[in-house]
């Protein structure tokens with residue numbers, strides 16, 4: 399096991415695969431890519447229009463209200479991170495929340511049980527990506543869980559529609575309204591990054607081509623992709639499976655060789 403070794407390249411060879419890190423090359427007959435669905439914090443390009451004096455933080459770097467400069471904050475993004483950060487900040491300062499796409503809200507607990515208990519019992523975590531229901535859920539988008547608009551309104555959060563422009567210290571919203579900002583928290587999600595994978599046939603328009611994690615390239619598998627097979631595929635606590643693959647640690651050791659520079 400190698401810690402702190404980012405794989406920067408993956409190529410196919412006659413014998414299998416070659417993986418490169420900063421100082422080593424690995425060869426392997428089989429590769430499982432389990433790099434997670436949340437690799438690159440995404441900030442919309444219009445953020446570049448904001449003046450350097452505006453404090454900008456992506457939700458992945460947000461730690462606490464105290465870590466931000468004092469004063470009003472604009473939170474951009476109406477997913478779980480945006481709602482939760484807005485709720486926390488609203489306890490001590492004025493907050494506006496810009497929501498580009500509104501997701502349905504669900505309570506964290508229902509009739510004394512955690513929401514995921516219900517979702518599991520109702521079979522919703524096992525709904526497959528290709529099923530009719532699975533496709534509908536994917537098209538509809540995520541749920542906001544445990545916080546909702548009414549609660550935030552009570553806490554004093556002011557809602558704004560989608561942010562459409564940013565120039566200097568002024569941001570403009572889809573309804574034509576605008577305001578000056580000092581601090582912006584971008585709760586605008588993540589993108590996956592598979593640019594280091596240089597194996598023909600694996601990526602199409604940046605997306606992994608696979609069937610339940612099995613790619614068309616023999617020996618190359620993915621694990622933990624969003625909706626890889628079911629809703630639970632990229633969540634903690636649901637069984638991670640690759641279709642039709644049985645790899646034991648011994649088999650992985652036999653199939654892997656490490657080359658260190660002389």
Ligand SMILES: Cc1cc2nc3c(=O)[nH]c(=O)nc-3n(C[C@H](O)[C@H](O)[C@H](O)COP(=O)(O)OP(=O)(O)OC[C@H]3O[C@@H](n4cnc5c(N)ncnc54)[C@H](O)[C@@H]3O)c2cc1C
Nearest residue numbers: 403404405406432433434435436594621622632633634635
């Ligand atoms: C804000 C947020 C909140 C979440 N809340 C929940 C929740 O409440 N419940 C829940 O079930 N799930 C939640 N999730 C999802 C949860 O994080 C994922 O389900 C889980 O982390 C996926 O595990 P993973 O091992 O597949 O990927 P990760 O945990 O993302 O691990 C991937 C690993 O791969 C490494 N890596 C990436 N690229 C390379 C490379 N090129 N070379 C080498 N290593 C690399 C990364 O450094 C990382 O260590 C949340 C995610 C986010 C972003």
